[in-house]
Structure formats: C-alpha cells, structure tokens
Amino acid sequence: MIKIVGISLMLLGMTLSGQTQDDSIQFSKISAEILNHGKGYTELHDLTKNIGNRLSGSEAYEKSVQWAAQKLRDAGADKVWLQEVIIPVWERGKESLRIKTDTGKTKSLKMLSLGNSEGTGGKDVSGEIIMVKSLEEYDRLPAEKIKDKIIFFNHPFDQSPVQTFIAYRDAGAYRRTAAALTAKKGGKFAIIRSLSSGQDDVPHTGNMKYEDNLEKVPAICIGNTTADELEQLLKTQKVIATLNSNCGMKGEKLSHSVIGEITGKKDKDVIVVGGHLDSWDVGEGAHDDGAGIVQSIEVLRTFKKLGIQNNHTIRAVCFANEENGTKGGKQYGKTAKETHEKHIFAIESDAGGFSPRGISLEMDDEKRKQIQSWIKLFLPYGIYNFEGKYSGSDIAPLHEMGVPTAELVPDPQRYFDIHHTEEDTFEKVNRRELLLGSAVMTQLIYMIDKNW
Amino acid sequence: MIKIVGISLMLLGMTLSGQTQDDSIQFSKISAEILNHGKGYTELHDLTKNIGNRLSGSEAYEKSVQWAAQKLRDAGADKVWLQEVIIPVWERGKESLRIKTDTGKTKSLKMLSLGNSEGTGGKDVSGEIIMVKSLEEYDRLPAEKIKDKIIFFNHPFDQSPVQTFIAYRDAGAYRRTAAALTAKKGGKFAIIRSLSSGQDDVPHTGNMKYEDNLEKVPAICIGNTTADELEQLLKTQKVIATLNSNCGMKGEKLSHSVIGEITGKKDKDVIVVGGHLDSWDVGEGAHDDGAGIVQSIEVLRTFKKLGIQNNHTIRAVCFANEENGTKGGKQYGKTAKETHEKHIFAIESDAGGFSPRGISLEMDDEKRKQIQSWIKLFLPYGIYNFEGKYSGSDIAPLHEMGVPTAELVPDPQRYFDIHHTEEDTFEKVNRRELLLGSAVMTQLIYMIDKNW
Numbered sequence: 085m086i087k088i089v090g091i092s093l094m095l096l097g098m099t100l101s102g103q104t105q106d107d108s109i110q111f112s113k114i115s116a117e118i119l120n121h122g123k124g125y126t127e128l129h130d131l132t133k134n135i136g137n138r139l140s141g142s143e144a145y146e147k148s149v150q151w152a153a154q155k156l157r158d159a160g161a162d163k164v165w166l167q168e169v170i171i172p173v174w175e176r177g178k179e180s181l182r183i184k185t186d187t188g189k190t191k192s193l194k195m196l197s198l199g200n201s202e203g204t205g206g207k208d209v210s211g212e213i214i215m216v217k218s219l220e221e222y223d224r225l226p227a228e229k230i231k232d233k234i235i236f237f238n239h240p241f242d243q244s245p246v247q248t249f250i251a252y253r254d255a256g257a258y259r260r261t262a263a264a265l266t267a268k269k270g271g272k273f274a275i276i277r278s279l280s281s282g283q284d285d286v287p288h289t290g291n292m293k294y295e296d297n298l299e300k301v302p303a304i305c306i307g308n309t310t311a312d313e314l315e316q317l318l319k320t321q322k323v324i325a326t327l328n329s330n331c332g333m334k335g336e337k338l339s340h341s342v343i344g345e346i347t348g349k350k351d352k353d354v355i356v357v358g359g360h361l362d363s364w365d366v367g368e369g370a371h372d373d374g375a376g377i378v379q380s381i382e383v384l385r386t387f388k389k390l391g392i393q394n395n396h397t398i399r400a401v402c403f404a405n406e407e408n409g410t411k412g413g414k415q416y417g418k419t420a421k422e423t424h425e426k427h428i429f430a431i432e433s434d435a436g437g438f439s440p441r442g443i444s445l446e447m448d449d450e451k452r453k454q455i456q457s458w459i460k461l462f463l464p465y466g467i468y469n470f471e472g473k474y475s476g477s478d479i480a481p482l483h484e485m486g487v488p489t490a491e492l493v494p495d496p497q498r499y500f501d502i503h504h505t506e507e508d509t510f511e512k513v514n515r516r517e518l519l520l521g522s523a524v525m526t527q528l529i530y531m532i533d534k535n536w
Numbered sequence: 537m538i539k540i541v542g543i544s545l546m547l548l549g550m551t552l553s554g555q556t557q558d559d560s561i562q563f564s565k566i567s568a569e570i571l572n573h574g575k576g577y578t579e580l581h582d583l584t585k586n587i588g589n590r591l592s593g594s595e596a597y598e599k600s601v602q603w604a605a606q607k608l609r610d611a612g613a614d615k616v617w618l619q620e621v622i623i624p625v626w627e628r629g630k631e632s633l634r635i636k637t638d639t640g641k642t643k644s645l646k647m648l649s650l651g652n653s654e655g656t657g658g659k660d661v662s663g664e665i666i667m668v669k670s671l672e673e674y675d676r677l678p679a680e681k682i683k684d685k686i687i688f689f690n691h692p693f694d695q696s697p698v699q700t701f702i703a704y705r706d707a708g709a710y711r712r713t714a715a716a717l718t719a720k721k722g723g724k725f726a727i728i729r730s731l732s733s734g735q736d737d738v739p740h741t742g743n744m745k746y747e748d749n750l751e752k753v754p755a756i757c758i759g760n761t762t763a764d765e766l767e768q769l770l771k772t773q774k775v776i777a778t779l780n781s782n783c784g785m786k787g788e789k790l791s792h793s794v795i796g797e798i799t800g801k802k803d804k805d806v807i808v809v810g811g812h813l814d815s816w817d818v819g820e821g822a823h824d825d826g827a828g829i830v831q832s833i834e835v836l837r838t839f840k841k842l843g844i845q846n847n848h849t850i851r852a853v854c855f856a857n858e859e860n861g862t863k864g865g866k867q868y869g870k871t872a873k874e875t876h877e878k879h880i881f882a883i884e885s886d887a888g889g890f891s892p893r894g895i896s897l898e899m900d901d902e903k904r905k906q907i908q909s910w911i912k913l914f915l916p917y918g919i920y921n922f923e924g925k926y927s928g929s930d931i932a933p934l935h936e937m938g939v940p941t942a943e944l945v946p947d948p949q950r951y952f953d954i955h956h957t958e959e960d961t962f963e964k965v966n967r968r969e970l971l972l973g974s975a976v977m978t979q980l981i982y983m984i985d986k987n988w
Contacts, residue, residue, distance in 0.1 A: 116696040244568040246917055246972065281968060283577075439891070439947045441918065465698055466893065466947075468920040495891045495918075495947065497968040516733060516949040520698065 104461065110392070110530060111461055115523040117386055122519040124378035127155055128437075131378070132368035132510040139365040140405040141173035141337050148361050149340050152377065152402045156344030159381050160388035161400070163347070166340035169415045171405040173337050174200050176365055177330025181275075181304060183213070183314070185321045193314075194285055195304045198259060198276070198292040199364060199408045202300040203329030209302070210326040211272045215318050219257065222265060230269035234325045237262045237276045238315055241308075241500065248281055248496040249435075252503075255279040263303035264295040273302040273327055277311040281500040285309040288504045289364050291408050302329055341412040342402040346384055350395035354420075355533060356430035357383045357398070357525055360406030360413075360478055367508035371499065374510075375437025375518055377402050379492075382522035383529060394533050396428060403478040406434070410477050417481020429532050430483075431490040431525060432476030436503075437518035438494035442469025443528060447488030451536075455490075458531055467524055469493055490528070492521055556913065562844075562982060563913055567975040569838055574971040576830035579607055580889075583830070584820035584962040591817040592857040593625030593789050600813050601792050604829065604854045608796030611833050612840035613852070615799070618792035621867045623857040625789050626652050628817055629782025633727075633756060635665070635766070637773045645766075647756050648739040650711060650728070651816060651860045654752040655781030661754075662778040663724045667770050671709065674717060682721035686777045689714045689728045690767055693760075693952065700733055700948040701887075704955075707731040715755035716747040725754040725779055729763040733952040734959075737761040741816050742956045743860050754781055793864040794854040798836055802847035806872075807985060808882035809835045809850070809977055812858030812865075812930055819960035823951065826962075827889025827970055829854050831944075834974035835981060846985050848880060855930040858886070862929050869933025881984050882935075883942040883977060884928030888955075889970035890946035894921025895980060899940030903988075907942075910983055919976055921945060942980070944973055 118124075135151060138144040149166060156164045181195040197203065214229065215236040216222040222235070237258045242251040262274035278288035285307035294300045304327065306314070317323055342361060345354075359376020363369020380400040387394055404412030420427060431443075443462075445452045456470045475489035483489040494517075502508045570576075587603060590596040601618060608616045633647040649655065666681065667688040668674040674687070689710045694703040714726035730740035737759035746752045756779065758766070769775055794813060797806075811828020815821020832852040839846055856864030872879060883895075895914075897904045908922045927941035935941040946969075954960045 115698065119695045119698075243571045243968070246567065246571075248968070283967065439949050441893075495969075497891050497972065498966050501966070501968075514950050514953070515735065516695070516700070517947075520949065 107461055107531065111465070111527045113390055114386055114526045114530065115465060117390055118382060118519045118523040118526065119516065122382055122522060123385060124382045124522055125515040125518055127378045127381065128370060128374050128513060128518065129510055131374050132370045137363050137365050137367055137369050138361065139174070140171045140339065140362045140408060142365065145339065145362055149342055152342040152361055155381050156342065156384065156400060159344065159385035161344030161346060161384055164344040167343055167415060167419065169339050169341055169404045169411050170336050171339045171411045172409045173334045174408055175332065175334050177203065177332070179203065179329040179331060182326045184324045185317060187321065193306055193310050194287060195306050196287040196289040196366065197329055197331040198303045198305055199289050200333065201263065201292055201303045201331055202333070203302055203331035204327055206328065206330050208326050208328050209272055210324055213275070213314070213318060213323045213325050215315065227269040230266070230271045233271050235262070235266045235271045235274050236314065237274060238311055239277060241280055243281065248500050251281070252279055252500055259290050259305070260293050263292055263301050264298055267298040267301045271301065273304070275325065276303065276305050278305045278307055279500065280308055283308060286505045286507055289366060290504045302327060302331070339404050341404040341416060343399060344384060345397050345399035346387055346394060348395055348397040349393050353396045353426045353428050355396050355398050355428055355529055356401055356479065356482065357529060358401035358403055358430070358478060359433050361402040362405050362407055364407055364504050366504070366506045368510055370508050370510045370513050371436040372503055372508055373406065373434045375513060375521070376433035379433050379437065379518065379522040379525060383526045386522070386526045392530060396533050398529060398533065406478055413478030414481055416478070417485060420482065421485060427482055427487045428536050429488050430479040431492065431528065432479050433492040433521060433525065434476045434478070435491065435496065436494050436499040437513045437521055438498060439517045440467060440492055440494050440521045440524045442467055442472065442493035443524070444472025444474050444491045444493050445470060446473055446475040446483055446490065451488050454535070462524070462527065465520065465524055465527070492525055494521060559913055559983065563917070563979045565842055566838055566978045566982065567917060569842055570834060570971045570975040570978065571968065574834055574974060575837060576834045576974055577967040577970055579830045579833065580822060580826050580965060580970065581962055583826050584822045589815050589817050589819055589821050590813065591626070592623045592791065592814045592860060594817065597791065597814055601794055604794040604813055607833050608794065608836065608852060611796065611837035613796030613798060613836055616796040619795055619867060619871065621791050621793055621856045621864050622788050623791045623863045624861045625786045626860055627784065627786050629655060629784070631655065631781040631783060634778045636776045637769060639773070645758055645762050646737055646739060647758050648741040648818065649781055649783040650744040650755045650757055651741050652785065653715065653744055653755045653783050654785070655754055655783035656779055658780065658782050660778050660780050661724055662776055665727070665770060665775045665777050667767065677721070679721040682718070682723045685723050687714070687718045687723045687726050688766065689726060690763055691729060693732055695733065700952050703733070704731055704952055711742050711757070712745050715744055715753050716750055719750040719753045723753065725756065727777065728755065728757050730757045730759055731952065732760055735760060738957045738959055740956045741818060754779060754783070791856050793856040793868060795851060796836060797849050797851035798839055798846060800847055800849040801845050805848045805878045805880050807848050807850050807880055807981055808853055808931065808934065809981060810853035810855055810882070810930060811885050813854040814857050814859055816859055816956050818956070819958045820962055822960050822962045822965050823888040824955055824960055825858065825886045827965060827973070828885035831885050831889065831970065831974040831977060835978045838974070838978045844982060848985050850981060850985065858930055865930030866933055868930070869937060872934065873937060879934055879939045880988050881940050882931040883944065883980065884931050885944040885973060885977060886928045886930070887943065887948065888946050888951045889965045889973055890950060891969045892917070892919060892944055892946050892973045892976045894919055894924065894945035895976070896924025896926050896943045896945050897922060898925055898927040898935055898942065903940050906987070914976070914979065917972065917976055917979070944977055946973060
C-alpha cells in the first residue's frame with residue numbers, strides 16, 4: 085500500500101513529510117480496505133435486485149427503510165434510528181400516449197409522466213400538437229394559438245458542456261415549468277423532450293412543479309428518438325395527441341429517513357455523510373441514489389473496521405423523499421435546529437456512483453482553502469477538482485443553518501444517459517468506481533474529523 | 537461554447553488572456569464539434585457489430601483494413617494508404633478443459649488459451665494440478681514436484697492500486713512467463729488466474745511468450761470465480777486436469793496497417809495519432825482498441841471540419857498486430873527510419889475509451905514542461921494529469937528514434953473488468969467518454985502543431 089502511494093506521489097512530483105505522511109498512510113489504508121473488502125457493491129446489488137425502485141410512499145420504499153437500518157447495524161453503527169418524515173405520495177398508475185396524423189396513421193409513443201404530474205383521471209384528453217424549441221419561442225406565441233392544444237417543448241439537451249450538469253440545469257427549466265406554462269395559455273397538456281444525453285428512446289422522468297391558481301395540466305416526457313421522429317412528422321403533418329393517464333398526488337403519509345452513527349470519542353458534534361434512499365419509480369435507482377446510500381454506509385463501516393478513533397460523531401443519513409419533495413432533508417435540518425445539535429460538516433453523494441474527480445465545497449473561504457490544501461493527499465485517488473461551490477439538496481437545510489457542506493463530484497459523462505429512467509440499474513454501476521467514491525468520502529471525513 | 541469555457545475556468549480560479557484565450561476558444565470549438573457531431577461512436581458501432589473481433593491474420597482483420605481506409609477517406613484525409621506488414625498468424629481452434637476430483641466428480645471449466653500459446657494438437661493432455669500463489673512460491677518447488685504436473689498460477693489481481701495498470705503489470709508476469717516456467721521444470725501445461733479486476737467468471741486472454749530451447753507447453757487462463765472454486769477444491773482434494781486444444785501458430789502472412797493523413801501547410805514533418813486495428817479473437821475489441829482507432833480518425837475529421845490550418849502533416853495510423861507481435865508498430869518505425877521522414881510527435885490511445893484524465897509524456901524535460909504549462913487550457917476538459925512518463929507500444933519504435941511520444945490516459949477503473957474478453961463490447965463504451973478522448977487528442981495536436 086505504502087509503496088503504491090509512494091509511486092503515485094512520485095509521479096506527481098511531490099513529497100510528503102511528517103504529519104502529512106501519516107495522513108497519506110491512513111488514506112492508503114482506507115482506500116485499500118474499501119477496494120479490497122468494501123461491501124457497497126454487494127449491498128447495492130441487494131438493494132436494487134431485491135427491493136428495486138423505491139418511490140416515496142411505496143411499499144418498496146418502506147422495505148428499503150428496514151434494509152438500510154439493518155445495513156447500518158451490520159456496518160457497526162453504535163446507534164441506528166428512524167427519523168419520522170411526512171412525505172407526499174404520488175402514484176403513476178396506467179398511462180399512454182397515442183398520436184394520429186393527417187393521413188390517419190396512429191401510433192403509440194413510449195412516454196413517462198413527469199413526477200408529481202396530475203393525469204387525466206383515466207379519460208382520453210386530445211389536442212393538436214404545437215412544437216416549440218425554446219421557452220422564448222413559447223413566450224412569443226399568443227394564447228389563442230395555445231388554447232386547447234398540446235405543447236411539445238422540444239428543447240434539446242446540450243451535448244457541448246463537458247460538465248453535463250450545466251446542460252441538465254439548462255434543460256431542467258422545461259421539465260419544471262412546462263405544465264404551468266401550458267396551463268397559463270390554456271393548453272391541455274405538455275410533452276417535453278427528456279433531459280437526456282443518450283441517443284436512444286428512453287424517457288427520463290423527474291420532478292415538475294405546478295403554480296398556484298393555474299390548472300394542473302399533465303406533463304409527460306418522451307425519449308430522444310421519439311422526440312426526433314415527432315419533430316420530423318410535425319414538419320409536414322398536423323398531429324393529434326391523446327393522453328390517458330391515472331397519475332396523481334394521493335395525499336401525504338408518515339415515512340422515515342434512516343440514520344446510523346458512530347459516537348464521537350471527544351464530543352458529540354456531528355459530521356454527516358448521506359444520500360437519498362428513495363428513487364423514482366422506474367429502473368432500480370442504482371446510480372440515483374443507491375450509490376450514495378451504500379457509499380455513506382461504507383464510510384461508517386470503514387471507520388469501524390480500521391479502528392479509526394473518531395473525535396466527533398460520524399453519522400450516515402439515508403434521506404427520505406429527495407426526488408419529489410426533499411422532505412427528508414428538510415425534516416433532518418428542522419430536527420437538528422430544534423435539538424441544537426451541532427453539525428460541523430455534511431457531505432452528500434447524489435451525482436452517481438462514477439469515478440470520483442473532486443469535492444465541491446460550499447463553505448467559507450478559510451475552510452475551503454484548508455480542504456484545498458489537502459490536494460496532495462487526494463491526487464493519488466484521482467481527486468483534483470475542489471472548485472465547485474455547491475452541495476446537495478438534502479443537506480441544503482443544514483447549510484442554511486451555517487454548516488459547511490460539500491458534495492462528492494464523480495465523473496459526469498454517463499449520468500444523464502440513465503438518470504431517472506428504466507436504465508438506471510445495478511449493471512450500469514462499476515464496482516471499483518463506486519467503491520472509490522466511498523474511499524474519498526471516508527478520507528475527507530477522516531481529515532475533517534481530525535482537524536476541525 | 538465560450539460561455540461554458542468561461543464558467544469552467546472561472547470555477548478553476550483562473551483567467552486567460554491574449555494567445556491563451558484564442559487557444560481556449562479553439563479548444564472549445566474542437567470539443568463542441570466532437571461532442572455534438574463526432575462520428576466515432578457510430579463508427580465504433582459499425583466496426584464492432586459489422587466486423588467484430590479482428591485478430592491479426594483473420595478474415596475479419598482484413599475486412600477492418602478496408603473499413604479503416606474508407607473511414608479515413610470519409611474523414612477527409614488527403615491521402616490514405618496501406619502499409620505492408622508481415623504478421624504472425626495464431627489460431628485458437630477448439631479447446632476445452634475438464635477436471636476430475638478424487639471423488640470421481642468431473643467438470644468442464646470455462647477457459648481460454650492465452651494468445652500465441654500452442655495447444656495439445658487435438659489430443660487430451662492430463663495431469664495433477666499443483667497450485668502456487670506467487671512466482672516465489674513456484675521458484676521454491678523442486679522440479680520433481682512439477683514434473684508431468686499442471687501448474688495453476690493462482691496469483692490474484694491486486695485491487696488496491698487506484699491506477700489499475702500497476703496491478704496489471706504485476707499480474708502480467710504470470711501471463712507472460714507461466715508456460716516457460718512450467719516447461720523449465722517439466723510440467724505439462726500452465727493454468728493462470730486471469731488478469732482481471734472483475735468479480736465474475738470471464739477469462740481474459742492476452743499475449744504470452746515462449747523461451748528458446750524450452751518445450752512449448754500450452755498456457756491457458758480461467759476466470760476469477762472458476763479460479764476461486766478450483767482453489768477451494770484443491771484444499772481438500774487431488775484434482776486432475778485434462779486439456780484438449782487445437783491452438784497454435786500457423787506461420788506468417790502479409791497484412792497491413794492503415795494510414796491516412798492531412799498534408800501539412802508549412803512542411804511535411806509528421807505528427808502521428810494512432811491506435812491498433814487488430815484485437816483479440818473474443819468479444820468485439822471495442823475498448824481495446826476500436827476506441828483508439830475511431831478517436832484517431834476523429835482527430836483528422838475535426839481538423840478538416842473546423843478548417844484548422846495544420847502546419848505539419850497530421851497522420852492517423854491504425855496499427856496492425858499490436859496484440860500478438862506489435863509488427864505494425866515495428867514496421868511503421870522501420871519505414872520512417874528508411875525514408876528519413878521526420879516525425880515531431882506521436883500519441884497513441886490504447887487504454888480504453890473511458891473519460892480522459894490526462895496525457896502521459898515520454899519526452900525530454902523541456903517539451904514535457906511546455907505541455908504541462910498548457911494545463912489551464914486542458915482543465916475544463918477534465919485533463920489534469922501530465923505526470924506519466926510512458927507511451928504506447930506501437931509508437932515505441934518512433935520513441936527509440938528520438939520522437940517525443942505520449943499516450944492518452946483515460947480513467948482506469950473499468951478497463952481490466954473487460955480487457956481481452958468476450959465482454960469487451962460496444963455496449964461497454966459510453967459515447968461522451970469516447971468522444972471526449974478524441975477531443976483531448978485533437979486539442980493537444982492542435983497545440984503541438986502550432987507550437988513545435
């Protein structure tokens with residue numbers, strides 16, 4: 085192990101001494117333990133294959149709560165508990181989209197309703213499709229052109245940015261607002277081109293939002309090749325779309341986030357590492373965010389296994405309901421405030437279980453610079469990018485309370501091929517890539533626990 | 537595009553000015569062109585699905601020669617030609633491995649002969665299996681213990697190194713030398729545990745070497761789970777293995793490397809970008825090295841498409857016979873020497889079509905430092921590691937002639953799950969990851985063409 089770190093650092097033209105060398109040895113032990121004996125990959129197989137996707141409110145989600153509690157106990161957590169969270173319940177139900185052209189041809193299109201979208205109450209709702217390529221183009225259309233129509237927001241996912249989250253953020257506006265924009269001008273429902281970097285016909289669901297005082301019209305998505313075909317068709321024909329969907333919100337329910345911790349040896353101040361336990365209701369929620377869950381549990385397991393004496397309490401949080409409400413993260417922040425529990429740091433893994441490349445830091449400059457000064461230790465593990473200034477949605481409430489927060493930054497090239505789809509399965513996760521993410525979070529928490 | 541580069545560089549806390557800013561804009565154009573309109577992924581699909589694996593000497597290899605020449609013409613090469621190469625011809629033929637235990641149980645094991653291994657001439661060859669875990673352990677065994685036995689070199693692939701090539705190099709000694717070591721002490725044939733980071737039963741073939749004056753005994757490999765099972769079995773039982781294999785060298789043959797170039801506007805000095813066109817005879821040779829081939833062709837296409845005026849001749853070389861002889865690379869070097877054709881730089885992509893992370897530089901310190909000084913330009917594309925000091929085997933002959941050489945360094949976590957196996961298929965390649973590799977090589981060649 086030491087030899088390997090030696091080689092890597094030599095390659096990087098760096099030398100370490102004293103304390104840094106001790107830390108380097110600890111980093112190496114952490115990485116070797118996880119790459120050789122990590123449980124995360126096997127646990128992810130279990131979660132995805134024996135439970136599968138686990139939307140908030142579903143029976144599968146409740147099973148995953150029990151599963152996560154057991155895995156935290158297996159990891160050696162000193163204390164494991166469930167935190168009550170009131171979550172919204174959305175159900176997809178049966179749904180279909182058909183089109184009919186001028187020439188009388190009909191076709192059934194592969195689609196998914198967007199998450200939290202209302203349906204048609206099981207009735208057929210039809211109208212002519214009007215296509216727009218951008219929000220600006222839609223804004224220019226007068227309401228009379230939209231009235232009773234179906235709006236096809238055909239905004240392509242931008243392949244140019246190397247950081248795919250830039251394209252996702254850009255296209256995200258369509259997913260979020262298509263229904264409200266359609267309702268505002270009297271349209272019947274909205275179709276969006278999926279937020280997808282793939283060249284396939286896989287629809288990508290995801291959260292959408294209604295606006296108060298506007299009709300809750302359905303919003304659905306189609307895959308890239310269906311969108312391409314529809315675009316071609318609309319160049320020469322009038323196309324009537326018919327949606328029949330039983331989707332809808334079904335009130336609220338009591339559910340839980342799952343928490344496990346190893347007690348601090350010096351004090352009870354808390355360091356959080358987490359991901360979200362829920363997923364969308366398609367695929368297996370493997371990268372999003374089964375990966376973050378098993379990585380967070382692995383952090384606790386590794387501290388225990390290596391017998392690292394943690395000064396502060398290290399807590400793995402499996403947040404409920406990130407996808408369609410972030411109620412788990414909100415409740416966690418609320419409880420922390422109410423109990424005056426001091427949190428010194430929180431990190432989230434919710435960008436897929438791909439090879440880690442960096443850590444995004446949302447904190448004051450002093451702390452930020454301190455972490456950046458550890459780059460020599462991290463470089464042998466492929467971690468070079470500490471430049472991001474954001475962190476995850478589940479720990480945003482902690483950040484608002486002044487807690488320094490961070491997010492693991494994995495390689496972003498493959499994520500939006502499979503994000504929120506039937507393709508987000510265990511088979512898309514690589515063992516070593518997943519485990520390296522756990523190693524890096526463990527290393528960072530080791531440093532913060534020791535130095536803060 | 538410019539905006540995106542702006543964001544990335546801002547995130548990296550850097551500012552550019554003057555010439556560097558112009559280069560940054562060119563980098564952005566190159567990347568956007570390739571990520572949006574790159575042909576490499578579609579071409580790789582064509583190569584892998586319509587031709588498939590393409591071992592030197594096979595009909596498929598000859599088809600791929602014609603295919604590559606056409607793709608180079610499609611890319612806009614000013615000149616395309618075939619370079620004659622005399623290659624060794626190795627054929628696998630039918631092969632099987634059975635075991636029989638003390639208790640009389642028999643089982644057929646999944647296996648592959650190593651590349652270039654001789655077989656048993658279609659006859660059954662049997663013997664008791666002796667297992668060793670390391671070369672040192674084998675060295676300690678007296679010849680009488682090995683005589684007429686089957687040696688199972690059960691050296692595990694080390695999961696600890698983040699740089700998986702370290703583990704590959706370490707385990708590589710077993711693949712290369714197992715047959716000769718076995719022959720030296722009178723053993724009948726060698727079985728090795730595959731050089732594999734996967735947790736599966738996939739055997740990984742690859743090149744092996746005989747020594748002069750020693751019997752050419754067969755060498756075969758088995759997958760990790762079969763190796764685990766055999767190891768367990770040997771703890772309590774005597775196991776007899778029977779190999780029947782028709783593998784063997786079938787002499788030599790005339791074949792070709794494929795070369796295409798765009799002529800230099802200032803001089804005829806050459807910059808080479810390449811990969812190898814041949815593959816092993818299992819799977820589809822997608823990552824190894826269909827990826828390097830389509831990436832290299834993409835470099836030419838992009839120069840042409842963007843109308844970049846290249847000072848020097850830029851040449852894409854699809855080398856023949858890398859896997860079991862490197863005769864293509866050797867011939868290319870020999871010809872360059874004979875024709876006194878000046879090469880100013882060569883880069884190879886032969887480590888898989890994964891997200892690029894760096895460029896390894898095998899050259900004098902001055903040139904090395906110059907390239908390293910361009911890091912600001914490369915960082916937005918995820919390229920941070922310029923520390924390696926090696927380059928690929930096909931351009932080694934150029935390097936020996938004093939040419940500065942380099943290799944694209946992709947993320948190494950997934951490579952040795954699928955390297956030299958039936959699992960190295962198109963489906964394992966991600967479009968954006970593959971294309972980013974082409975973009976980075978194009979950017980580097982743009983800089984070298986301009987500055988050298």
